[in-house]
Amino acid sequence: xxxxxxxxxxxxxxxxxxxxxxxxxxxxxxxxxxxxxxxxxxxxxxxxxxxxxxxxxxxxxxxxxxxxxxxxxxxxxxxxxxxxxxxxxxxxxxxxxxxxxxx
Amino acid sequence: xxxxxxxxxxxxxxxxxxxxxxxxxxxxxxxxxxxxxxxxxxxxxxxxxxxxxxxxxxxxxxxxxxxxxxxxxxxxxxxxxxxxxxxxxxxxxxxxxxxxxxx
Numbered sequence: 001x002x003x004x005x006x007x008x009x010x011x012x013x014x015x016x017x018x019x020x021x022x023x024x025x026x027x028x029x030x031x032x033x034x035x036x037x038x039x040x041x042x043x044x045x046x047x048x049x050x051x052x053x054x055x056x057x058x059x060x061x062x063x064x065x066x067x068x069x070x071x072x073x074x075x076x077x078x079x080x081x082x083x084x085x086x087x088x089x090x091x092x093x094x095x096x097x098x099x100x101x102x103x
Numbered sequence: 104x105x106x107x108x109x110x111x112x113x114x115x116x117x118x119x120x121x122x123x124x125x126x127x128x129x130x131x132x133x134x135x136x137x138x139x140x141x142x143x144x145x146x147x148x149x150x151x152x153x154x155x156x157x158x159x160x161x162x163x164x165x166x167x168x169x170x171x172x173x174x175x176x177x178x179x180x181x182x183x184x185x186x187x188x189x190x191x192x193x194x195x196x197x198x199x200x201x202x203x204x205x206x
Contacts, residue, residue, distance in 0.1 A: 018118065087195065092190065092195045
């Protein structure tokens, strides 16, 4: 699978990825998991093919890394790289989502 | 002019406002100005009526406050309120935009 360098990702592309509520839910769940999650374990109300599309958008925007462990596709947030590219942005977004979920 | 309480603004609404590059340019210029700017002084390549629409979206998302000084319509970022609502988010976005502009 192709992964962009975070340097290639524009703020516009990142925001277009994260303006979608399902994609933000994926990011929030990955942040809560503090690690990796396989594709089938996300709690989202969309079909498998729609979710695959959302993973692709997030991967192309540099937000997640996808890789196989055996035959299972795993997803992980590229937290440190994103922090270096756009300091504070991803963490503020995750925190904002958590604030709203807890409200 | 109507201004929402920032508590009424959802993360979704805020991101839909800020995903637009012209609206982010408005926010960046206000942040650089560290204060207020009248509607006619923004450096953006859109018509006056389009810009008015963008101001409306930003005002309805709680990002800017608009008010008249005499007959001049002024705009100011609601930085402190936004910081309280979604800590770190607006400042990280402004910083990210600046990073890109300087790159």
